[in-house]
Structure formats: C-alpha cells, structure tokens
Amino acid sequence: MKKKFLNPPALGEADACFSHGVRAGNTIWVSAQSADDAENGTARSNDPEAQCRAIFERIQAVLEVGGARLCDVVMVRGFLRHREHIQATWKVRKDVFGEHRPASTSFIVSDLEAEGALMSFEVVAMLDEACSP
Amino acid sequence: MSKHFYDPPDVFSPVAIFSHAVRCGRTLTLAGQAPLNDDGTVVGPGEPEVQCRRVFADLKKTLDLAGATFERVVYVRAYVTDKGVLPVVRRVASGIFGGNRPAFTTIVIPSCRGAGVMVEIELVLDLGDDST
Numbered sequence: 671m672k673k674k675f676l677n678p679p680a681l682g683e684a685d686a687c688f689s690h691g692v693r694a695g696n697t698i699w700v701s702a703q704s705a706d707d708a709e710n711g712t713a714r715s716n717d718p719e720a721q722c723r724a725i726f727e728r729i730q731a732v733l734e735v736g737g738a739r740l741c742d743v744v745m746v747r748g749f750l751r752h753r754e755h756i757q758a759t760w761k762v763r764k765d766v767f768g769e770h771r772p773a774s775t776s777f778i779v780s781d782l783e784a785e786g787a788l789m790s791f792e793v794v795a796m797l798d799e800a801c802s803p
Numbered sequence: 804m805s806k807h808f809y810d811p812p813d814v815f816s817p818v819a820i821f822s823h824a825v826r827c828g829r830t831l832t833l834a835g836q837a838p839l840n841d842d843g844t845v846v847g848p849g850e851p852e853v854q855c856r857r858v859f860a861d862l863k864k865t866l867d868l869a870g871a872t873f874e875r876v877v878y879v880r881a882y883v884t885d886k887g888v889l890p891v892v893r894r895v896a897s898g899i900f901g902g903n904r905p906a907f908t909t910i911v912i913p914s915c916r917g918a919g920v921m922v923e924i925e926l927v928l929d930l931g932d933d934s935t
Binding site for chain 2: 673675677684685686687688689690691692694695697699700701702747749777779780781782783790792
C-alpha cells in the first residue's frame with residue numbers, strides 16, 4: 671500500500687512540503703497540531719482547555735481522513751508552554767479518549783510557533799481489526 | 804522480527820550508547836541528528852541554514868547506509884532553540900523531500916545538548932511492504 675498524505679481542507683494548508691498526517695500501512699502519523707485558526711494562524715483563545723479541545727478536534731479530523739479513530743491512537747505527545755496547564759489537558763483527554771489509554775509523553779517547551787498557542791499535540795495511531803471500521 | 808542497526812562511520816557520535824538508525828520490519832527510526840563536526844563542535848555557529856543543511860547531509864548518510872531515501876520519510880520532528888529557525892528548516896526541507904509530504908512536528912526547546920546547536924532533526928521512515 672502506498673502512503674497517503676492526510677490533509678483535511680478544513681485544517682488549512684499544511685506548511686511547505688509537509689502534511690497534517692501520513693498513513694503508511696496500518697500506521698498514521700499526525701503532525702503536532704495547535705489551536706490556530708486556519709485563516710490567520712492565531713490561536714483562538716487564551717483558554718488551555720478550549721485550545722486542547724480544538725487540537726483534538728483537528729487530530730480527529732486528520733485521523734478520519736486516514737480511516738482511523740481516536741481509539742486507534744497508541745502514542746500522544748504534548749508540548750506545553752506552561753506546566754500549570756497540564757491538568758486542563760488531562761481533563762480534555764479524559765473526555766476525548768474515555769477509557770482508551772494511549773502511551774503519553776508531555777514536554778514543557780520554551781516556545782510554540784503559532785501566535786498565542788499554549789500547547790500543541792501530536793499522535794501516532796495504529797489500526798487494528800478490533801477497533802477500526 | 805529482527806532489528807538492524809545503522810551507524811555511518813563518517814557521522815559523529817557523541818557517545819556510543821545509541822545507533823543513528825534502527826530498522827524493525829518496515830519502520831526505520833532515526834536518532835535526532837545535530838550538526839556536529841568530527842570533534843563534536845557545532846557546524847556553522849549562529850548560522851541556522853548551514854546547520855540545517857549539515858543535518859540533512861548527515862541524515863542522508865545514515866539513510867544511504869540503511870538503503871533508504873528521503874522519499875520514504877513519514878515523520879519529521881525538528882527541535883529548535885528559536886522558532887525563527889523553523890522557516891529555514893522548511894525551506895531546506897522543501898528542497899529535499901520534493902513530492903513527499905511527511906508529517907511534521909516542531910519543538911522549541913531552551914537548548915540542545917551540543918553547545919551552539921540551533922537545530923536537531925529526527926526522522927521516521929516507512930519502507931513499505933516489500934521491506935519486511
């Protein structure tokens with residue numbers, strides 16, 4: 671199977687030579703997403719919970735184009751500007767993933783590219799018969 | 804499934820505790836590559852473009868040894884010490900990946916391990932069904 675580039679139009683153009691996600695075989699690699707508005711590249715709010723929700727909506731959109739769902743995610747990496755926002759991300763992730771518990775690493779970073787972004791998240795998903803359509 | 808380890812002799816290794824690349828099945832995972840001279844000093848201090856080009860040149864040596872090409876890259880993670888370096892990474896990468904469009908994560912960190920290093924890049928490749 672040839673690899674497939676996953677670029678849902680609603681997310682806006684991925685920059686330069688990159689994609690929002692790639693599916694190769696049964697693995698889907700999703701680029702770190704931040705809550706920036708596709709129109710102007712600015713984060714939509716200064717609320718960590720709202721940004722986190724917006725990010726996982728974007729991730730879900732990329733996964734869908736690749737034929738996967740959130741329950742196919744095996745690894746989550748979070749990049750946060752502020753340590754104190756981690757509880758807000760846990761709350762959102764609990765809502766988003768429910769009982770599904772992927773592996774996870776969190777980083778506190780010194781900056782993020784998108785203006786106003788408080789965090790970004792990337793995921794890796796692997797499809798298996800039990801979960802995927 | 805056996806693993807294969809790749810360490811190009813002409814790419815600097817700061818410490819012999821890791822490999823530059825490991826292949827398991829169809830997946831080839833590369834270590835973060837920093838722009839370092841043979842003596843471990845940084846290439847092009849203060850010059851992000853020089854550093855980026857060196858990083859991709861060294862990554863290519865590792866890929867060559869593993870018999871792989873940039874066309875098979877599915878994931879790029881760029882660690883930079885200043886987000887101003889990211890447009891340079893994109894520009895250099897655009898000339899290298901061509902029609903391939905990998906996933907891309909950027910991570911801005913306070914400093915890299917090597918003094919003066921402004922960019923470090925790690926790759927994941929999918930070598931396809933025929934590689935297993």
